[in-house]
Amino acid sequence: MLQRLFPHPVLSLVVAVVWLMLANDLSPGHVLLAIAFGVAVPKLTAAYWPDRPPLRRPAMVLEYCLVVLWDIIVSNIQVAYLVLFRRGDSLRSRYITVPLDITVPEAIATLAGTITMTPGTVSADLSADGRALLVHCLDTDDPEGTVAQIKQRYERRLKEIFS
Amino acid sequence: MPAALEIAVTVLILAGAFFMFVGSYGLAKLPDMMRRLHGPTKATTLGVGAILVASMLDALLVTGDLSMHELLIAVFLFLTAPVTANMIAKAYILRNRAERAALPPTGRPAGWATLVRGEVPPVPEGSIRP
Numbered sequence: 481m482l483q484r485l486f487p488h489p490v491l492s493l494v495v496a497v498v499w500l501m502l503a504n505d506l507s508p509g510h511v512l513l514a515i516a517f518g519v520a521v522p523k524l525t526a527a528y529w530p531d532r533p534p535l536r537r538p539a540m541v542l543e544y545c546l547v548v549l550w551d552i553i554v555s556n557i558q559v560a561y562l563v564l565f566r567r568g569d570s571l572r573s574r575y576i577t578v579p580l581d582i583t584v585p586e587a588i589a590t591l592a593g594t595i596t597m598t599p600g601t602v603s604a605d606l607s608a609d610g611r612a613l614l615v616h617c618l619d620t621d622d623p624e625g626t627v628a629q630i631k632q633r634y635e636r637r638l639k640e641i642f643s
Numbered sequence: 644m645p646a647a648l649e650i651a652v653t654v655l656i657l658a659g660a661f662f663m664f665v666g667s668y669g670l671a672k673l674p675d676m677m678r679r680l681h682g683p684t685k686a687t688t689l690g691v692g693a694i695l696v697a698s699m700l701d702a703l704l705v706t707g708d709l710s711m712h713e714l715l716i717a718v719f720l721f722l723t724a725p726v727t728a729n730m731i732a733k734a735y736i737l738r739n740r741a742e743r744a745a746l747p748p749t750g751r752p753a754g755w756a757t758l759v760r761g762e763v764p765p766v767p768e769g770s771i772r773p
Contacts, residue, residue, distance in 0.1 A: 501711035556662055556689035559681055563669035573678050577747045596725035597688065602680050603725070604732035608753035614746065616732065618681045 485519060487526045490535060492518040537640055544637045551598040551633075558600060562619055571619045575604070578613040578627050582635055585610070587642040594634050601626065648704055655697035663690030676735050677742075684728045692717055733757045 486492050496518035503510045522529075535541070562571060578595075582588060588610065592603040595615055605614040620626050669682025695713035702710040736742055737757050749755060 498715065501715050504711050552689060556685050559669065559685045560662060560665040563665050563672060563682060563686070568672055568674040568678065571678060575745070575747050577750055579750055592729065593725035596684055596728050597721065600681065602684060602728050602732060604729065605736060605755045605757050607749040607751045608756045608759040609751055611751050612749045614755055616677045618678060
């Protein structure tokens with residue numbers, strides 16, 4: 481019964497919360513509407529969600545968000561420094577290849593997005609078999625260190641969340 | 644509104660403006676396409692983020708209402724900015740021969756997804772969900 485009503489509980493929750501935030505109003509009418517959307521949208525779109533990403537360890541999700549938020553702030557300051565005080569062609573920019581241990585598509589998408597938002601790196605491409613990520617670094621003299629940092633800081637946590 | 648909070652809002656707005664400026668300046672200053680991508684993807688997000696926090700604080704202090712729209716804007720921005728950057732990078736790699744030649748190997752039997760022509764090579768068992 482519960483399974484039929486909420487085929488995708490996380491999506492239901494996200495839709496309801498986003499609705500309430502859009503309405504910016506916690507009156508009973510909007511709460512009812514949010515619940516209605518939370519039930520209807522996952523049911524109507526169930527055909528497009530053949531399988532759901534396994535989401536475990538909510539505490540780890542929170543930890544991951546905090547780590548990424550912190551890194552976004554640090555990366556902004558770093559990039560601002562590089563842009564303002566270094567000549568463009570003196571930056572040691574290069575591509576690096578990050579081999580992936582995670583295989584869940586949602587986890588890889590999250591990792592690619594995180595890499596783009598964090599210190600001096602933009603994810604550019606994925607290998608055709610989905611096992612390596614092409615990343616462009618703005619300024620690095622230690623490519624292996626950057627790869628190790630990405631794997632240790634983000635991929636390790638994502639592996640625990642989507643396992 | 645207490646002076647300390649007014650100062651906090653002002654500092655956030657100024658910091659936001661600074662980072663947005665740096666992001667745009669980086670876009671104009673850096674010498675090539677891939678380096679230019681770094682400016683707008685990062686500096687701009689913190690810039691917009693700081694201004695959104697300022698807006699939330701201001702709304703909370705002036706009208707007493709907690710405004711959630713700013714959080715939604717931040718979430719949507721964080722979801723869309725990396726996708727845009729990724730698409731621009733892929734288009735650039737696809738169109739630029741010198742850039743393609745400079746790419747490091749994947750370390751895998753398959754090449755980079757953007758450059759695989761025609762049929763996609765068979766996916767090894769268990770590497771990715773169909």
